[in-house]
Amino acid sequence: xxxxxxxxxxxxxxxxxxxxxxxxxxxxxxxxxxxxxxxxxxxxxxxxxxxxxxxxxxxxxxxxxxxxxxxxxxxxxxxxxxxxxxxxxxxxxxxxxxxxxxxxxxxxxxxxxxxxxxxxxxxxxxxxxxxxxxxxxxxxxxxxxxxxxxxxxxxxxxxxxxxxxxxxxxxxxxxxxxxxxxxxxxxxxxxxxxxxxxxxxxxxxxxxxxxxxxxxxxxxxxxxxxxxxxxxxxxxxxxxxxxxxxxxxxxxxxxxxxxxxxxxxxxxxxxxxxxxxxxxxxxxxxxxxxxxxxxxxxxxxxxxxxxxxxxxxxxxxxxxxxxxxxxxxxxxxxxxxxxxxxxxxxxxxxxxxxxxxxxxxx
Amino acid sequence: xxxxxxxxxxxxxxxxxxxxxxxxxxxxxxxxxxxxxxxxxxxxxxxxxxxxxxxxxxxxxxxxxxxxxxxxxxxxxxxxxxxxxxxxxxxxxxxxxxxxxxxxxxxxxxxxxxxxxxxxxxxxxxxxxxxxxxxxxxxxxxxxxxxxxxxxxxxxxxxxxxxxxxxxxxxxxxxxxxxxxxxxxxxxxxxxxxxxxxxxxxxxxxxxxxxxxxxxxxxxxxxxxxxxxxxxxxxxxxxxxxxxxxxxxxxxxxxxxxxxxxxxxxxxxxxxxxxxxxxxxxxxxxxxxxxxxxxxxxxxxxxxxxxxxxxxxxxxxxxxxxxxxxxxxxxxxxxxxxxxxxxxxxxxxxxxxxxxxxxxxxxxxxxxxxxxxxxxxxxxxxxxxxxxxxxxxxxxxxxxxxxxxxxxxxxxxxxxxxxxxxxxxxxxxxxxxxxxxxxxxxxxxxxxxxxxxxxxxxxxxxxxxxxxxxxxxxxxxxxxxxxxxxxxxxxxxxxxxxxxxxxxxxxxxxxxx
Numbered sequence: 001x002x003x004x005x006x007x008x009x010x011x012x013x014x015x016x017x018x019x020x021x022x023x024x025x026x027x028x029x030x031x032x033x034x035x036x037x038x039x040x041x042x043x044x045x046x047x048x049x050x051x052x053x054x055x056x057x058x059x060x061x062x063x064x065x066x067x068x069x070x071x072x073x074x075x076x077x078x079x080x081x082x083x084x085x086x087x088x089x090x091x092x093x094x095x096x097x098x099x100x101x102x103x104x105x106x107x108x109x110x111x112x113x114x115x116x117x118x119x120x121x122x123x124x125x126x127x128x129x130x131x132x133x134x135x136x137x138x139x140x141x142x143x144x145x146x147x148x149x150x151x152x153x154x155x156x157x158x159x160x161x162x163x164x165x166x167x168x169x170x171x172x173x174x175x176x177x178x179x180x181x182x183x184x185x186x187x188x189x190x191x192x193x194x195x196x197x198x199x200x201x202x203x204x205x206x207x208x209x210x211x212x213x214x215x216x217x218x219x220x221x222x223x224x225x226x227x228x229x230x231x232x233x234x235x236x237x238x239x240x241x242x243x244x245x246x247x248x249x250x251x252x253x254x255x256x257x258x259x260x261x262x263x264x265x266x267x268x269x270x271x272x273x274x275x276x277x278x279x280x281x282x283x284x285x286x287x288x289x290x291x292x293x294x295x296x297x298x299x300x301x302x303x304x305x306x307x308x309x310x311x312x313x314x315x316x317x318x319x320x321x322x323x324x325x326x327x328x329x330x331x332x333x334x335x336x337x338x339x340x341x342x343x344x345x346x347x348x349x350x351x352x353x354x355x356x357x358x359x360x361x362x
Numbered sequence: 363x364x365x366x367x368x369x370x371x372x373x374x375x376x377x378x379x380x381x382x383x384x385x386x387x388x389x390x391x392x393x394x395x396x397x398x399x400x401x402x403x404x405x406x407x408x409x410x411x412x413x414x415x416x417x418x419x420x421x422x423x424x425x426x427x428x429x430x431x432x433x434x435x436x437x438x439x440x441x442x443x444x445x446x447x448x449x450x451x452x453x454x455x456x457x458x459x460x461x462x463x464x465x466x467x468x469x470x471x472x473x474x475x476x477x478x479x480x481x482x483x484x485x486x487x488x489x490x491x492x493x494x495x496x497x498x499x500x501x502x503x504x505x506x507x508x509x510x511x512x513x514x515x516x517x518x519x520x521x522x523x524x525x526x527x528x529x530x531x532x533x534x535x536x537x538x539x540x541x542x543x544x545x546x547x548x549x550x551x552x553x554x555x556x557x558x559x560x561x562x563x564x565x566x567x568x569x570x571x572x573x574x575x576x577x578x579x580x581x582x583x584x585x586x587x588x589x590x591x592x593x594x595x596x597x598x599x600x601x602x603x604x605x606x607x608x609x610x611x612x613x614x615x616x617x618x619x620x621x622x623x624x625x626x627x628x629x630x631x632x633x634x635x636x637x638x639x640x641x642x643x644x645x646x647x648x649x650x651x652x653x654x655x656x657x658x659x660x661x662x663x664x665x666x667x668x669x670x671x672x673x674x675x676x677x678x679x680x681x682x683x684x685x686x687x688x689x690x691x692x693x694x695x696x697x698x699x700x701x702x703x704x705x706x707x708x709x710x711x712x713x714x715x716x717x718x719x720x721x722x723x724x725x726x727x728x729x730x731x732x733x734x735x736x737x738x739x740x741x742x743x744x745x746x747x748x749x750x751x752x753x754x755x756x757x758x759x760x761x762x763x764x765x766x767x768x769x770x771x772x773x774x775x776x777x778x779x780x781x782x783x784x785x786x787x788x789x790x791x792x793x794x795x796x797x798x799x800x801x802x803x804x805x806x807x808x809x810x811x812x813x814x815x816x817x818x819x820x821x822x823x824x825x826x827x828x829x830x831x832x833x834x835x836x837x838x839x840x841x842x843x844x845x846x847x848x849x850x851x852x853x854x855x856x857x858x859x860x861x862x863x864x865x866x867x868x869x870x871x872x873x874x875x
Contacts, residue, residue: 218740219739219740219741220733220741222741223726223741224733226719226722226726227719227722227730230719230721230722231719231720233712233715234715234716234718234730236671236696237669237696237710237717238696238730238731239670239695239699239700240697241695241697
């Protein structure tokens with residue numbers, strides 16, 4: 001018989017060593033599969049993947065910006081997850097924020113000064129994201145509805161809403177897209193720093209990471225979130241208002257997703273489409289889980305995911321491989337990483353004892 | 363005295379869980395056409411014993427005979443094959459299924475499944491015994507009593523002729539209890555053997571033919587119900603008084619004042635069952651007021667109502683700040699109570715689920731009560747760390763460090779952490795529920811000592827306990843609850859175990875013969 005037994009706490013150094021070792025094993029397995037499936041030299045393929053993320057300063061900056069955007073969404077989901085509120089509505093909350101930003105840019109672009117416009121965009125997108133998360137939070141707090149389904153459904157509402165406004169604001173008419181907003185005036189575009197258009201996003205998210213780390217681990221509200229997540233009845237026992245904490249935390253979660261929407265529309269894409277969130281609301285779930293909801297470790301997990309995805313498109317173009325091949329490699333590596341967590345927490349014991357007592361007496 | 367050959371005999375059954383001996387050398391006969399009441403206090407091993415009959419546990423030693431033949435019951439399926447069915451306290455039904463679907467769930471009949479035939483068979487069972495259940499009703503539409511009926515029919519449908527009911531009336535209203543008993547009598551008359559686990563004496567008298575008593579895991583004896591008096595049964599259940607030598611200083615009469623006045627308190631639970639019925643009492647400063655009662659007599663609701671955690675139907679709970687100022691605690695939550703300056707400490711029954719956060723370390727658990735202090739949006743762990751160290755030192759908590767999650771500590775140490783934190787707040791009222799449950803002797807005496815020190819400091823201590831010997835030696839006064847009503851308040855120094863035992867099982871106490 002196979003039994004799964006929970007391990008005693010493992011020393012940190014050992015568990016880190018195991019995790020790093022496993023990534024090494026995963027790379028070897030990926031290499032073997034690459035060699036068998038494509039006949040290419042795995043070392044060359046890996047080199048190309050690294051090229052994809054770090055091959056030129058431009059690529060490095062794009063990589064950094066993408067990591068920052070994914071990290072921003074992951075940070076947004078984290079307070080909700082720490083509370084065991086499974087916010088799968090990141091996608092919709094980003095879209096809501098992006099829609100609000102785009103609306104400000106289109107409707108107010110030539111009416112207010114640029115600094116004021118960006119401030120208004122910030123407020124509007126944060127409010128829109130917060131609203132998108134507050135609705136399911138309210139129903140969870142009041143009627144104990146299932147937050148997973150509710151937040152997921154809100155994604156579709158947001159997508160349809162964006163689809164509607166893409167047609168309303170389409171430019172040029174009949175194109176079915178909005179095109180680049182305020183191409184001439186650049187109104188509402190986030191400013192460049194020393195000529196670098198990516199740096200601002202990276203800096204903002206870096207600040208946010210530290211802020212979120214402090215908020216979750218050292219603030220009173222962060223403490224309340226942990227207590228509610230671990231044991232709602234303990235929370236009530238010490239006088240924490242559980243429903244208030246749920247709504248407040250989701251407003252923060254949604255607001256940060258909305259902020260990510262503004263970074264996407266005002267900072268990088270300068271347009272609005274229904275696919276502008278590009279699955280980040282879901283990828284971020286994985287990033288947050290891999291990091292065990294620790295904002296600092298999320299820098300690493302979001303970096304890994306973005307590195308793999310950039311590498312995947314690079315090998316797809318260089319070797320003429322299907323884009324899916326990169327996804328296969330990503331999948332293998334993630335499988336190994338997640339699998340390790342199981343073996344770090346549990347160990348498998350083989351035994352032949354089952355039913356012995358019955359046989360002895362029978 | 364044996365008139366029929368027993369349907370089931372248990373011989374010398376023992377079972378232990380780790381160091382706890384749940385059953386010790388228990389032998390018991392169950393006859394057909396008879397209702398046997400299995401009586402005993404909380405933790406006396408009734409449910410464990412029956413779980414071995416229904417295949418959930420396997421005895422460490424001893425054996426079971428059915429119709430004189432020795433059998434092995436290794437799983438619930440084996441039990442079913444021998445016609446043994448148990449109705450547990452917590453129902454195991456699928457909410458979105460109908461009664462019929464739940465009843466046939468898990469059956470492995472060959473061939474195509476015929477739901478219509480099953481429904482008519484269920485209807486037939488219901489008609490035979492007088493069950494009131496609609497086979498096509500969904501479980502989520504059912505009352506607690508109807509769900510219980512479905513569980514019973516489920517067992518009968520599978521051909522059980524020995525039925526075990528684990529405290530079936532705990533969730534029922536008196537009318538529903540009468541209905542259940544009527545059905546049980548029909549089944550008995552049909553020749554089935556019925557065991558009912560209970561600690562309510564009036565029900566034992568009402569339904570059973572024979573009563574077997576367990577105490578601390580051991581079989582104490584049995585009686586024919588019609589020949590037994592309530593007093594005899596109580597004596598068998600609680601046993602003779604044991605001297606524990608717990609310290610009980612006399613209350614300081616000079617400063618004694620009324621601290622908490624509960625008047626006509628009535629509480630209903632979420633299912634609308636009355637848990638506290640018109641309860642009135644006063645708790646004084648500098649005394650330990652014990653609350654005795656069979657488990658589920660309203661102790662939990664009473665403490666939680668005082669602590670602001672339990673919605674109240676009617677009545678009042680007054681807190682005397684001093685001779686002039688009186689605060690009403692009803693309608694307050696724990697935060698509002700604390701804001702009024704009332705330092706009310708509460709050691710709840712569910713230590714890790716309610717009093718502490720298991721995954722958090724000692725420091726963070728100390729912070730639960732104090733984290734709001736100060737205007738800074740950030741927490742201050744310095745004081746909590748200090749308090750954690752203090753509690754570890756003073757109460758001799760055995761822990762690797764104060765950064766260990768409390769769920770990794772043993773039960774006694776968990777309780778020390780919880781009690782230590784609650785006492786550190788310098789309370790004026792200390793509520794405690796089953797404060798020594800699961801604790802070893804040394805830890806228990808440490809807790810008694812801590813409670814006595816609080817009493818010496820003028821705290822109004824309310825101690826909900828289950829061990830009568832402890833209550834009798836520790837408490838100044840004992841309030842006895844029976845079915846949510848106050849059965850009486852007695853002086854801890856002069857009362858006897860039998861008196862309290864009778865009051866627990868019968869309103870107002872006293873013998874009925």
